[in-house]
Amino acid sequence: MDIQHRILEAAARVFAEGGFRGATTRRIAQEAGVNEITLFRHFGSKERLLLAAIAVVDRVPREATLPARPRDPRAELLTWVRHEMDHLLDRRSLICACMAEISEHPELVPPGNHPVAAVRALRDYLAALQAEGIATAPFDPGTAATMLMGVLFGDAMGRGVIPDLYDNDLDQALEQYVELFLRGIGAAAAAGKRARTRATRR
Amino acid sequence: MDIQHRILEAAARVFAEGGFRGATTRRIAQEAGVNEITLFRHFGSKERLLLAAIAVVDRVPREATLPARPRDPRAELLTWVRHEMDHLLDRRSLICACMAEISEHPELVPPGNHPVAAVRALRDYLAALQAEGIATAPFDPGTAATMLMGVLFGDAMGRGVIPDLYDNDLDQALEQYVELFLRGIGAAAAAGKRARTRATRR
DNA sequence: CTCCCATGCAAGCAGTCACTTGCTTGCAGC
DNA sequence: GCTGCAAGCAAGTGACTGCTTGCATGGGAG
Numbered sequence: 001m002d003i004q005h006r007i008l009e010a011a012a013r014v015f016a017e018g019g020f021r022g023a024t025t026r027r028i029a030q031e032a033g034v035n036e037i038t039l040f041r042h043f044g045s046k047e048r049l050l051l052a053a054i055a056v057v058d059r060v061p062r063e064a065t066l067p068a069r070p071r072d073p074r075a076e077l078l079t080w081v082r083h084e085m086d087h088l089l090d091r092r093s094l095i096c097a098c099m100a101e102i103s104e105h106p107e108l109v110p111p112g113n114h115p116v117a118a119v120r121a122l123r124d125y126l127a128a129l130q131a132e133g134i135a136t137a138p139f140d141p142g143t144a145a146t147m148l149m150g151v152l153f154g155d156a157m158g159r160g161v162i163p164d165l166y167d168n169d170l171d172q173a174l175e176q177y178v179e180l181f182l183r184g185i186g187a188a189a190a191a192g193k194r195a196r197t198r199a200t201r202r
Numbered sequence: 203m204d205i206q207h208r209i210l211e212a213a214a215r216v217f218a219e220g221g222f223r224g225a226t227t228r229r230i231a232q233e234a235g236v237n238e239i240t241l242f243r244h245f246g247s248k249e250r251l252l253l254a255a256i257a258v259v260d261r262v263p264r265e266a267t268l269p270a271r272p273r274d275p276r277a278e279l280l281t282w283v284r285h286e287m288d289h290l291l292d293r294r295s296l297i298c299a300c301m302a303e304i305s306e307h308p309e310l311v312p313p314g315n316h317p318v319a320a321v322r323a324l325r326d327y328l329a330a331l332q333a334e335g336i337a338t339a340p341f342d343p344g345t346a347a348t349m350l351m352g353v354l355f356g357d358a359m360g361r362g363v364i365p366d367l368y369d370n371d372l373d374q375a376l377e378q379y380v381e382l383f384l385r386g387i388g389a390a391a392a393a394g395k396r397a398r399t400r401a402t403r404r
Numbered sequence: 405c406t407c408c409c410a411t412g413c414a415a416g417c418a419g420t421c422a423c424t425t426g427c428t429t430g431c432a433g434c
Numbered sequence: 435g436c437t438g439c440a441a442g443c444a445a446g447t448g449a450c451t452g453c454t455t456g457c458a459t460g461g462g463a464g
Contacts, residue, residue: 037442038441
């Protein structure tokens with residue numbers, strides 16, 4: 001395996017755990033199974049190394065995209081939501097570290113990072129739902145997009161950290177999020193109720 | 203002003219900016235206008251100091267509470283949402299720091315912290331809405347509560363950091379969140395439409 | 405006035421930080 | 435065999451870390 005790539009991966013991992021200050025060059029080198037000096041020969045400084053590492057992790061192949069012309073909003077949103085949730089969950093600690101570090105090291109956070117792009121894509125999709133008359137309730141696509149994304153974000157950050165608040169199954173929660181959201185934008189009926197909505201009352 | 207309180211406030215501020223590692227005893231002392239040694243005389247160690255500081259900031263007088271028996275869901279939820287949003291916004295960096303630090307210093311985060319309590323209160327309120335037949339759509343109160351709280355959380359964390367994603371007015375956004383949420387739980391009609399819902403399409 | 409207690413100051417402890425220097429090792433291509 | 439390059443190793447730089455020691459100072463209580 002490429003030594004440079006191994007270093008970058010280790011750097012991202014260590015940064016996600018400890019932030020900028022916690023990501024010591026010694027730990028990164030140890031994590032990568034590499035001499036500390038090799039880091040500096042490849043990247044010059046700790047800052048440049050972390051910059052490259054985070055950029056690499058953020059640049060991810062996007063798979064599940066929302067279609068330009070909506071057909072089955074419930075199904076399409078659900079698969080998209082599941083995909084975004086996956087992304088958020090396995091980058092949870094990295095995202096936390098970036099958010100905490102953004103005031104002191106704003107250059108570390110990639111400007112057009114993945115979640116931002118996701119909200120934009122969702123906004124366009126919601127606008128299409130509106131334009132095609134599928135979503136009938138009055139709403140602003142941008143606000144609704146940040147809303148749904150916020151739901152996923154909050155769940156991804158909270159679940160696992162505060163388990164007694166999220167005692168439900170993840171996938172069931174996602175289904176309910178989408179269901180409630182569709183009703184909220186007035187697209188529940190048009191979405192084609194392929195499954196009876198099941199609310200798991202405690 | 204009490205010197206102890208001044209130290210605690212400074213500690214919380216510095217911790218919010220730089221996390222555990224960034225909150226050096228020298229910086230805290232300087233921020234509090236106090237000799238570094240005074241910190242140790244009062245709190246013994248940096249860890250105990252930060253523990254106390256975060257606990258103090260989290261222990262906040264809660265004002266806007268949700269009524270046990272809902273009357274006007276739209277109005278009640280809106281004032282509650284505004285209050286929680288205020289709380290989240292001016293503790294933004296502290297919350298970020300805590301989330302980033304939770305893996306390495308879990309003892310720093312107060313176990314029954316404010317946002318957690320807020321979700322619980324919201325859940326009870328939503329259950330009451332359901333029990334009284336005001337919210338007619340099928341939904342699980344716990345899931346819906348984490349959903350609405352997640353929306354606020356996401357907005358509070360994102361707005362200001364990614365301004366081009368949140369180009370709308372905060373209060374208008376809150377109104378739309380509540381509106382969409384009420385429709386989602388099937389309580390839009392019963393909520394008494396005191397204001398025409400205005401969707402600001404771009 | 406005396407005593408006490410909180411605070412400040414100066415200095416220093418051992419440890420860690422990012423980063424550098426000088427030199428050695430291993431390996432690929434010619 | 436020679437050259438060149440990537441990587442390792444040992445050692446050290448000055449700066450910063452949490453925390454301690456010894457001593458001075460001030461002001462309120464008795």
